[in-house]
Amino acid sequence: MASTDRFGYEWDKYDFILPHYEEQFLKWVYPLQKEDFKGKKVLDAGCGMGRNSLWPLKYGAEKVVAFDADERSVKAARRNLSDFENAKVDFGDIYTYNPNEEFDIVFSIGVIHHLKDPKKALQNLAKYVKPGGKLLIWVYGYEGNEWIVRYINPLRKYIFSKLPVNFVHILAYIFSFPLYLYVKIFPQKRPYLKQLKGFTFKHIHSIVFDQLIPEIANYWTKEQALSLFEGLKSIKSVKIYPVNNLSWTVIGEKIESN
Ligand SMILES: C[S@@+](CC[C@H](N)C(=O)[O-])C[C@H]1O[C@@H](n2cnc3c(N)ncnc32)[C@H](O)[C@@H]1O
Structure with missing residues (x-):
């Protein structure tokens, strides 16, 4: 059973949205604030049961596309986001998923540290960030863990x-x-x-x-987490923020096209 199936079991069982998830989401996406999502197109890569897609929709995002590589997770996310006509949940693999459009904010929360080839996944996600848009990941930290x-x-x-x-x-x-x-x-x-x-x-x-449950779980030092964005030629101004002194949010901006 691959890790995606194991997470599918988890998200099928724990598909309820808890009030605390909003505070958690805001910590994970810092320095982005609620207002940064208003009127924006957002992509949630490896969405699980959709708990992180929900808040941008509530903050007035124009559209949120979420995807996951497990069918049970996709179903749970569709259930959780069913109130929003501007939400779409796809089945897709982070290495190859092509949404056929670009987004103001592309995020992947709690996913990249479980992958065999994190840089390959980020190369794919970077393609779908609009010029001037943001690419953000939240990953486990080594420090404290x-x-x-x-x-x-x-x-x-x-x-x-x-x-x-x-x-x-x-x-x-x-x-x-x-x-x-x-x-x-x-x-x-x-x-x-x-x-x-x-x-x-x-x-x-x-x-x-x-x-x-997962087979792979990487806990990265600050330098290692930052280095995940090395080699993303189209992403500049990369910054890193600690979350709870146990994990990292890394964020970069897509260069404007001339
Ligand atoms: C720890 S869960 C996090 C889910 C969600 N982002 C959250 O924070 O609630 C990791 C998720 O990544 C998904 N995932 C793992 N490998 C993936 C891949 N190659 N492509 C897309 N999703 C993947 C899993 O199916 C799982 O739902």
């Missing part, structure tokens, strides 16, 4: 990603239950753990499960 890289990554790579996904969903309780008790009982200083404190057990379980 060293323990995951050391202890959880090998378990995920050699054990969890090989087991049937419904069994991993059960095994995830081994981690989610202690984590839930820990964040609820003890005062938390770190921004991400503080955020978890307000979540339900089901939500925390879904986050742990999400961490255990």
Whole structure:
């Protein structure tokens, strides 16, 4: 079962939009603000159940196109975005997807770090950014996640990603239950753990499960995350921002054509 199928299982099971997703989205797309989406054409690459496409639509985007390489994810995104006539959800592979149009904002959130060839995916996405438009990705950071890289990554790579996904969903309780008790009982200083404190057990379980299912999960240093945009000849002014001191948002602008 490829990672896309495993994520499909997740998005089919956890397809509900939680209020907290808006705050999360705004952190992931910073420095973009709500107003930046108004009247804009937006592409969401690897949309999962569509939770990140929803907010640009609410902020008045002219059009949002979302795509994913898994049919269950596509169906869940279509359900979540069904109120918006200006939303379209396609089945497509990030390496080859061609929307046949250009967008003001192209983003890919939580996808690039799961890919075998992240640069190839970005080369493809860069083609569909309008001159003057933005290309934005959010990826896991290495800094602050060293323990995951050391202890959880090998378990995920050699054990969890090989087991049937419904069994991993059960095994995830081994981690989610202690984590839930820990964040609820003890005062938390770190921004991400503080955020978890307000979540339900089901939500925390879904986050742990999400961490255990993919075969590939790269945790990149600041330099490595920045270097993903190297070689994108049409993208300039690349900037990087930390999110919760655990992950990175990288954003660049498409050069204006002469
Ligand atoms: C961790 S999920 C993130 C989903 C969504 N962006 C979000 O933040 O809720 C990763 C998503 O990337 C999708 N994906 C993985 N490889 C892909 C590919 N080659 N082409 C398109 N989507 C892909 C998966 O199917 C999955 O829905």
